[in-house]
Amino acid sequence: MTTIDLDKVLDKAWTDKSLPEILAAPVAALKGVSDRDGELLDEAFGVKTVADLADLKYVRWAQALAALDTTAE
Template identity: 75%
Template sequence: MATINLGKVVDKAWVGKGLTEVLAAPVSALKGVSDRDGELLQEAFGIETVAALAELEYVRWAR
């Protein structure tokens, strides 16, 4: 399994937070994902957290 530097994948407000906090965070905590993007993910797939995005079957297929 690859190691992820969370500081490189989350917005500044989330740098230094633990993995548990980041997984529970809204998807907009990820770099490049706006609040509006988060709303659209919620509308389309019911995604509200980073963890839910990671478990989305389409993300797993792409990975």
């Protein structure tokens, strides 16, 4: 099972929310992602929520390629 420190990946307002609420949240709920970043992701890829971003095929492709990198530590 993978664990994640929500304080490190979410804006403070979202750290006490349930997983379904976080997945339905705008991408700006992620630490370091601004409202403008969220607008641009929506314009470019139709990404509105954290779940949309996680399901974006380009993100999945990049993660798969990174997983193949045997030089990464």
